[in-house]
Amino acid sequence: MSAILVVNAGSSSIKYQVIEVGSERRLASGLVERIGEPLGRLIHRGESGSISVETEQAIGDHLEGFALLAQAFAEAGRSLESLGIAAVGHRVVQGGSEFVEPTVIDDRVAARILGLAELAPLHNPGNHQAIAAARTAFPGIPHVAVFDTAFHRTLPPAARTYALDPAVAAEHGVRRYGFHGISHEVVSRRAAAFLGRPVHQLKQVVLHLGNGASVCAVDRGRSVATSMGLTPLEGLVMGTRSGDIDAGALLHLMRAGYDENRLDRLLNTRSGLLGLAGSNDMRDVRAAADRGDAAAVLALDVYVQRIRHYLGGYLALLGGADAIVFTAGVGENSAPLRAEVCADLEWFGIRIDAARNAVASGEARAISADDSRVSVLVVPTDEEAEIARQTWVLVSG
Ligand SMILES: Nc1ncnc2c1ncn2[C@@H]1O[C@H](COP(=O)(O)OP(=O)(O)O)[C@@H](O)[C@H]1O
Numbered sequence: 248m249s250a251i252l253v254v255n256a257g258s259s260s261i262k263y264q265v266i267e268v269g270s271e272r273r274l275a276s277g278l279v280e281r282i283g284e285p286l287g288r289l290i291h292r293g294e295s296g297s298i299s300v301e302t303e304q305a306i307g308d309h310l311e312g313f314a315l316l317a318q319a320f321a322e323a324g325r326s327l328e329s330l331g332i333a334a335v336g337h338r339v340v341q342g343g344s345e346f347v348e349p350t351v352i353d354d355r356v357a358a359r360i361l362g363l364a365e366l367a368p369l370h371n372p373g374n375h376q377a378i379a380a381a382r383t384a385f386p387g388i389p390h391v392a393v394f395d396t397a398f399h400r401t402l403p404p405a406a407r408t409y410a411l412d413p414a415v416a417a418e419h420g421v422r423r424y425g426f427h428g429i430s431h432e433v434v435s436r437r438a439a440a441f442l443g444r445p446v447h448q449l450k451q452v453v454l455h456l457g458n459g460a461s462v463c464a465v466d467r468g469r470s471v472a473t474s475m476g477l478t479p480l481e482g483l484v485m486g487t488r489s490g491d492i493d494a495g496a497l498l499h500l501m502r503a504g505y506d507e508n509r510l511d512r513l514l515n516t517r518s519g520l521l522g523l524a525g526s527n528d529m530r531d532v533r534a535a536a537d538r539g540d541a542a543a544v545l546a547l548d549v550y551v552q553r554i555r556h557y558l559g560g561y562l563a564l565l566g567g568a569d570a571i572v573f574t575a576g577v578g579e580n581s582a583p584l585r586a587e588v589c590a591d592l593e594w595f596g597i598r599i600d601a602a603r604n605a606v607a608s609g610e611a612r613a614i615s616a617d618d619s620r621v622s623v624l625v626v627p628t629d630e631e632a633e634i635a636r637q638t639w640v641l642v643s644g
């Protein structure tokens with residue numbers, strides 16, 4: 248049996264899973280974190296999901312991270328060779344206009360991924376570092392990049408065009424790309440499977456609410472509108488990102504002395520829930536709001552209002568929907584948030600059932616009331632399984 252090593256790496260961490268082809272069984276998973284800091288850490292889990300190796304030591308760079316990871320497999324008694332790894336599938340956030348399909352990585356592709364870093368500054372640099380290190384650590388097998396942007400290749404011109412001077416937009420590649428496509432694709436397909444209907448007959452609004460967050464209007468399996476744009480900064484309020492903001496506010500701040508780096512840090516790493524309420528973790532913000540903390544209450548109000556704004560917009564764009572689908576950390580786990588997003592939408596044919604919404608489960612489930620015209624679902628995302636699937640399709644070609 249073959250398996251795929253799936254890598255989702257950031258600038259200081261490597262999340263990985265080994266997924267068996269066909270069965271989608273998790274043969275192993277783990278996390279290497281705090282790369283480049285004085286004390287790094289690796290946690291490795293075997294097939295049962297329980298921790299089988301835990302190491303704390305300095306991990307200088309991604310190459311050392313991969314060496315440690317390979318060692319953890321050996322220590323756990325199942326070396327990477329013995330697992331029959333056929334390929335490594337890498338999540339890459341920004342593929343630009345160039346990469347709209349999973350792509351086997353060679354030196355040129357790796358260089359282009361780095362070249363796109365400006366258009367995903369929180370993500371592509373780490374993705375690229377991990378790719379370079381993984382290709383050195385595991386040279387004998389194909390490495391495949393699976394892009395977050397690729398699912399949005401179907402965005403129609405009206406959805407991908409900013410109302411800017413077209414010559415400027417073309418010269419600088421300023422257009423909407425959209426992100427979280429791996430998640431929007433797998434979640435919309437699994438939502439259709441849950442409903443027992445072909446995805447090409449359904450209109451869905453998928454709400455991916457994690458640390459990063461985005462909405463996607465999925466019309467018969469194709470992305471036709473999405474809230475992230477040129478970069479993963481536009482749209483919803485996120486853990487540390489502002490989402491939508493008047494471009495005039497940036498001009499205003501620049502006139503007040505903010506330069507590019509300061510603006511970047513402000514918008515990408517110090518805004519969103521963290522900026523408004525002091526934590527990027529929704530659990531903290533909810534707990535603070537429940538205690539009556541005014542900043543946390545306002546942060547939640549802004550967060551929810553932004554989601555409802557997009558939800559209403561996409562229902563209009565699609566001319567109604569068959570399903571609204573919640574996914575990712577917040578969408579899968581926060582019943583109060585789901586209730587707030589869906590409150591008072593009876594006019595749209597949307598009504599959730601409080602008892603169903605309150606059930607905590609790791610499975611796909613419906614939370615709408617029986618008389619709700621629109622199905623409201625919670626569908627766990629599984630970006631890793633989707634990366635493994637797409638990687639295998641390409642390498643087994
Ligand atoms: N039980 C929960 N209730 C509310 N929010 C939760 C819960 N569990 C996780 N989250 C939130 O999910 C977010 C992380 O989502 P996740 O999809 O794991 O992010 P990412 O993969 O982008 O790092 C955090 O804001 C976290 O607080």
Ligand SMILES: CC(=O)OP(=O)(O)O
Binds near residue numbers: 340459460479
């Ligand atoms: C594109 C993006 O925002 O990804 P993440 O949610 O993993 O930060």
Ligand SMILES: [Mg+2]
Binds near residue numbers: 457458459575
């Ligand atoms: Mg995520």
